[in-house]
Amino acid sequence: MPETAVRDLIGPDSIVLELGSSGRDEAILELSQCLQRLGAVDDAHAVTDAALAREALGSTNIGMGVAIPHAKSDHVGRAALAFGRRQGGVAWPGEAVADAGADPDAEREVHRVDLVFLIASPEHASDDHLRVLAALARALIHEDFRTALRTSPTAGAVLELLERRLTVTA
């Protein structure tokens, strides 16, 4: 049941409408701690380290104000998703973009995100969960989805949006 798969991964308690952290590492830790409180991960610091190791391989700042850090670790008990927003943005080193170099404002924008999805997955995640994450990745490409994420007034509204958009039909 796909609907349950979304609820399996994310709940109101792993949605942070205004992150306290303005830096990448702290934001990841903040979201990891949410997941630790929910029991999805047993060590928020270890999960943060895993996510940062992934960042070191290549930034998960995908542009468009979105970052999707992900951690694959033994410290993750079950696949889980945490979502955080921050109006003032979170500093997040991104990949250099050729046409942004000329414009310092654009260059700064490239290195800031306001939507963060932390994906925590155990070493062996089930296909159901991977499909939901794939659907999330696909949905983020669409501007209307990002706008809706930015403007949802409550955690409940975010959750409803995710359920509506990430339902996997295949």
Next chain:
Amino acid sequence: MALQRLVAITSCPTGIAHTYMAAEALSKAAAEAGISIKVETQGSIGAENVITAEEAAAADAVIIAADTNVAEDRFVGKPIVRASTGDAIRNAAGLIAQAGQLAEAAAAAPAAATPTAHADYLASVAAAKASRKSAQAGPYKHLMNGVSFMIPFVVAGGILIALSFAFGIHAYEKQGTLAAALFQIGAQNAFALFVPILAGYIAYSIADRPGLAPGMIGGLLATQVGAGFLGGIIAGFIGGYLALWMVRTIHLPRSLQGLMPVLIVPLVTSLVVGLVMIYVVGEPVKAINTGLTDYLKGMSSGSAIVLGLVMGLMMAFDMGGPVNKAAYTFAVGLLASNVYTPMAAVMAAGMTPPLGLALATRIAPRKFTSEEKEAGETAWVLGLAFITEGAIPFAAADPFRVIPSIMTGSAITAAMSMAFGIQLRAPHGGVFVLPIPNVITDLPLYVLTIVVGTVVTALVVSLLKRPVEETQTTVALTEPSAA
């Protein structure tokens, strides 16, 4: 020619997010540009939305947005844009525009961009192989996966054993000699592994990683109880389907889920497969295996010729397809039981189709198009290398005349090889393994059987085929590459 059809592959190291974002970005940008696109995602769920050989052939250009190595052999001769998934996410429209430019350049300068007839022919051989591979399904696919992992062990083992015999047929019996060492590597190790590897990778193909342990353990048991490669195939299928069933149906509480892959699945599957091999399958399959081996070893020359005819017909019938592979797998499997004559027959019969066709383009040039004549040059090499698929482009153009001809040649070759009792210890390699001492028992006679089959094939195909009306056929042949 404007860009109309695109295919793309996306892939990233973790396979969780970027693969799919890149796919979505490309689909979206293509839809906005009014271009049809099919995006294959190679993520952690496995490959999805897989591009078929037909779709690859019909595409005007290919985009590969990947941070991992992606095999490109499906797209030989196509304009390819290579980029990272990040490029695709940030600038999908730009990649599509680039693909459009490449496709236009290819269309505008056909002389430069269209592959030569030689590359075209190799590409059509590769495409035929790829489309067969993607069409493989179910048990056959699993069996072929096992066979493909097994072959290197058989090649290494067979040739090393043959090399040990180069010191004299009993040289290996003397401890401490190089001959003994070679025999130890080849016979006692490489050959001891090949049935377990076959079984293990059949099971791996079915159930992924959980299948490997029960498959390999069952395969080793098969050799120990004397059930040979037949027992190995059975062990692979039992182990694979059992592991798959367990992984899919048993749901433990979350706290115990971590125990499934490391403890429960390997223990239970190996136990069940092991007991089944020892108490149920072992004895009857051993009887079948020994019966088959004894029969093949003590076969009268009449039966040998009949078996050779059948194997030869099978090898040429579908040129590398399931019927061909059935005969081939049979012969390779028998190497485990020290039966070497079918291997010789099967390899010879797999070489004569391309060789015979290559010869035919020389002796009856009027009956082949200029493309086929050029392809004939490459067919020599493919034939010598025992790549039967080299005959496919000829057979595809004129199946009802070409296939009976190559079946005739292959049947005669295989029957001769069986009648002479020629033994071959290497399962592949064509002429390139033959110079190694003792790989083949009677080299001159073996070369003779291959030459006879080649000549027969060439004569029959030259008789059956009609002279070509050059212009008409040329158009028909070049059309697909221009599309």
